[in-house]
Amino acid sequence: MSTLQMTSGTEKSDTIPMIKLGTFLLMLPLLLWLFLLIILPHLDLLTVSLREKLGYREYAFSLQNYIEFFTEPLYWNTFVRTAVMSIVATAITLVVGFPVSYYIAKVIKGKKRNLLFMMCLIPFWVSELVRTFGWMILLRESGVISSFLQWAGLVDGPVELLYSDATLMVGLVYTSMLFMVVPLVSVLDTLDDSLIEAGYDLGGSTYSILREIVIPHAMPGIASGCIVVFMLTLGNYLTPTLLGGKDSLWFTEQIYNQFITRFNWESGSAFGFLLLFLSSVIVFVGLKLSRQTLADTVK
Amino acid sequence: MIPSLPQSKFSTRLYAAYITLFFIYLAAPLVVVGVFAFNDSLFPSMPWNGVTFDWFVGTEEPRIGIFNDGQLLESIGYSGFIAVCVTLLSVFVGTCNAFLFERHNFPGKNVLYIFALMPLVIPGVILGISILIFTNSIANGVEDSFGLDLDFLRPGLFIVIMGQFAFVTTITTLVISARLRKFDTSLEEAALNLGATKWEAVKTITLPFLKPAMIGAGIVCFLMSFENFNTTLMLVGSDSPLTITMFDRLKQGSTPALNAVSLMLMVVSGVLALISVFVQRDKKAVDDE
Numbered sequence: 001m002s003t004l005q006m007t008s009g010t011e012k013s014d015t016i017p018m019i020k021l022g023t024f025l026l027m028l029p030l031l032l033w034l035f036l037l038i039i040l041p042h043l044d045l046l047t048v049s050l051r052e053k054l055g056y057r058e059y060a061f062s063l064q065n066y067i068e069f070f071t072e073p074l075y076w077n078t079f080v081r082t083a084v085m086s087i088v089a090t091a092i093t094l095v096v097g098f099p100v101s102y103y104i105a106k107v108i109k110g111k112k113r114n115l116l117f118m119m120c121l122i123p124f125w126v127s128e129l130v131r132t133f134g135w136m137i138l139l140r141e142s143g144v145i146s147s148f149l150q151w152a153g154l155v156d157g158p159v160e161l162l163y164s165d166a167t168l169m170v171g172l173v174y175t176s177m178l179f180m181v182v183p184l185v186s187v188l189d190t191l192d193d194s195l196i197e198a199g200y201d202l203g204g205s206t207y208s209i210l211r212e213i214v215i216p217h218a219m220p221g222i223a224s225g226c227i228v229v230f231m232l233t234l235g236n237y238l239t240p241t242l243l244g245g246k247d248s249l250w251f252t253e254q255i256y257n258q259f260i261t262r263f264n265w266e267s268g269s270a271f272g273f274l275l276l277f278l279s280s281v282i283v284f285v286g287l288k289l290s291r292q293t294l295a296d297t298v299k
Numbered sequence: 300m301i302p303s304l305p306q307s308k309f310s311t312r313l314y315a316a317y318i319t320l321f322f323i324y325l326a327a328p329l330v331v332v333g334v335f336a337f338n339d340s341l342f343p344s345m346p347w348n349g350v351t352f353d354w355f356v357g358t359e360e361p362r363i364g365i366f367n368d369g370q371l372l373e374s375i376g377y378s379g380f381i382a383v384c385v386t387l388l389s390v391f392v393g394t395c396n397a398f399l400f401e402r403h404n405f406p407g408k409n410v411l412y413i414f415a416l417m418p419l420v421i422p423g424v425i426l427g428i429s430i431l432i433f434t435n436s437i438a439n440g441v442e443d444s445f446g447l448d449l450d451f452l453r454p455g456l457f458i459v460i461m462g463q464f465a466f467v468t469t470i471t472t473l474v475i476s477a478r479l480r481k482f483d484t485s486l487e488e489a490a491l492n493l494g495a496t497k498w499e500a501v502k503t504i505t506l507p508f509l510k511p512a513m514i515g516a517g518i519v520c521f522l523m524s525f526e527n528f529n530t531t532l533m534l535v536g537s538d539s540p541l542t543i544t545m546f547d548r549l550k551q552g553s554t555p556a557l558n559a560v561s562l563m564l565m566v567v568s569g570v571l572a573l574i575s576v577f578v579q580r581d582k583k584a585v586d587d588e
Contacts, residue, residue, distance in 0.1 A: 023403045029392040030399060034414050037465035038421075041433035045425075048432050057439070100321050103314065106301050116318075118576075123325050125568040127526035129542050130561040133549060134328025137335055137558075144331055174328070193301050200304050235422025237529050242549065252424045252529075259428055259533065269432060272425045283420055 042276075049269035065270035075254060075271070082251040083278060085165070086233040089172040093180045093229050094222065096173060101184035102214070106193070117185065124178040132242050135171050136162060139243075162243060171239040176232050180225040187221030188214075223290030227283050234279050251275055329565065336558035355559050365559045374544040381456060381540055382524040385463045390517045392464075393471025394509065400472070401479045418466035427533025430462045455536030462530040467523050471516040478512035479505075511578045518575040522568055 052062035069075045104116050123131060138144050139161035149155045161167055191214065199209040215222075240250035255275065258268030339351035355365055365371055400412060418426065431454065438452035451457040482505060490500035528542045535543050541560070548557060 023399070023405055026395055026399045026403065027405070029395045030411065030415065033392055033465070033468055034411070037430060037461060038414065038417055041426075041429035042421075044433045044436055045429040057443075096321070099314070099317060103318050107314070109302075116322075119322060120325065122569070122572070123329060125522065125572040126329060126565050127528075127542060127561075127568075129526070129528060129545055129549070130332055130564055131328050133545075133553070133557065133561060134330075134332040136549075137331045138328060174324070177325070196301050197304065231420055231422065235424055235529065237424055237532065238546070252422070255424055255428065256532070259431070265432065268428060272428050275422060276425050279420065279422060 045269050045272055048266055049273045051266060053266060065267045066274075068267060069270060069274065074249075078249040078251050078254055079274065079278075081249070082234060085168070085172075086230055089169055089176070089233045090226050090230045092169060093173045093176055094226060097177055097180040097184060097225070098218075098222075101181050101188055104181075105185045105188035106191070106196075120181050121178060123174075128175060128238050131174065132171060132238055135167070135174070135243060139167055139170075165244075168240060168244040171243040172233050172236065175236065175239055176229040179228040179232060183221040183225040183228075184218060187218050191217045220290060223286055227286040230282055230286070231279055234275065234282075332558055332561045333565065336555055336562045338555055338558075340555065363556065365556055365563070368556065371541075371544060371556070371560060374539055374541045377456065377538050378525050378540040378542070381460055381463065382521045384460045385467055385524040386517050386520040388460075388464050389468040389471045389520050390475075390513055392468050393475050393516060394513065396468070396472040397475040397479045397509075401476055415469060415472055418469045421466070423466070423527070423529030424533060426466060427462055427530040430458060430465065430530075431533050434458050434461070453536065454534055456538055459531050459534045459536075459540065462534045463524045463527050466530070467520045470519060470523070474516040474519070475509060475512050478509055482508055515575050515578045518571050518578075522571055526564075526568075 049065055050061060050063065051059040052064045054060055069079075100120070104113055104120070108116060136143070140146070141158045141160040141162075143161070145161060146155075146159045149159060150157070195213055195217075196209055199213050204212065235252060237250070237252040237256065241253060244250065251271065252275070255268050255271045258264045258271060262268075336355075337351060396415065400408070400415075434452040438449045441447050441449050441452075486504050486508075487500045490504050491497065495503070526542060528546065531540060531543060532546075539547070541564075545557060545560060548554075
């Protein structure tokens, strides 16, 4: 089987301009995967977004789909709203998740620590659909929290907690928590306790130690956590659809509507491309600001 | 700040209370989903009417338990089939990629590596629509030029498998590469010195070493595929997998049967998660030797 031809460690540094047959055969699955399922489909997405339907399978080049996006306030507003809400959700996830990560990495030790960390991971082995369904049962008018509030005498009648922006936030933060906690725990693990002790001995307050020592050290983890959470939130479809209700449009819902409900693939592709563009720009800016590479982030 | 520093009891307790609240927040939705699977009511909501097992084993309308619900069982079958195909394919390609990126040098390696990571930053909905458009273009092109109708390129199981495979493979590549990086190549060289062919050496030494990572990656793949929603939604045809069936029912208004399915899903995911942790443990033990 020449497909698994080896080169030993010492040969690695050799630069041979020609690709060996073995290497090429091993590369074949990778190339098929990347070209047929990633690169060509996205180029096709771009072409479709740049054309206008004239008749049955008759098309012409046009910027119409993009012009439509910028001139129709509904699309525009949904786009901006999705971006802003995603940024807010990312910030809340960071603020909620940081103390928890710090607790796991620095305060608690040994078996308890592993147990807490595992408990953080468990919800994410469960389908997003199930998690969202859980929130619906908790928050709906006839739900657990509404009943509890009535029982406690805090409200007179059933309260509808679903279908608002606040609910949507709760769901979005819940869904992406893991992707914040894991990088934060691993970066805080590498912070030497003696640095915190030194800060304390020099008279630093909790706040100044956090600001001067802990947060600067955790910056790479904060950056990669935020990037991943932002991306996932931006591309989320289930949570906004099920928890957000009719008024809170999410951009992925617009894409779905264009494709499946209105069967307008051209404008749906343009929307898809804009979302991809927004997501890539934010990821790129995030990586640049934190001086990281994509390869670092996934580690 | 840390246990070795003195701090007020009040702040320690406040911190502990916050952590407790956080874990209640994490657990609450999952617990209610599980508990309401047993509620003796037609809706998964309050009030609590006592315990029933109808939503698992019921046979009469409107209380059809999940084990007697043909549509639901069929969709579980589709999900299982998709997940098995995606897992086998992506573990195979992931292993090839690991060998390629860890053991070989070729022009354009870094560019290809970046491309291999790309699926992680592409939102699932976008990946879905781009594959939908592309397969549709090919199918239309073939139909126009050769008059052949390539049915498998229309929305359905095949392109769902392709769509999920497209992003899951990045995960298997990363997990298996990380393991391969720790492999001591002198073991393989020893086998070669003892007269093994390259393939024999890889098969008897390297692949067994990679096995824990391959199983771990496989379990993650299986779950990611089984639970995938965004990409699948755009590519699905008439045979809908479980998540799509559940979503449709959820929009129509749910019965506790959905809770029962969810509970089963949680149990299966939990068991698989434990197995994967067990495999990881095994991996650590090997590393320590």
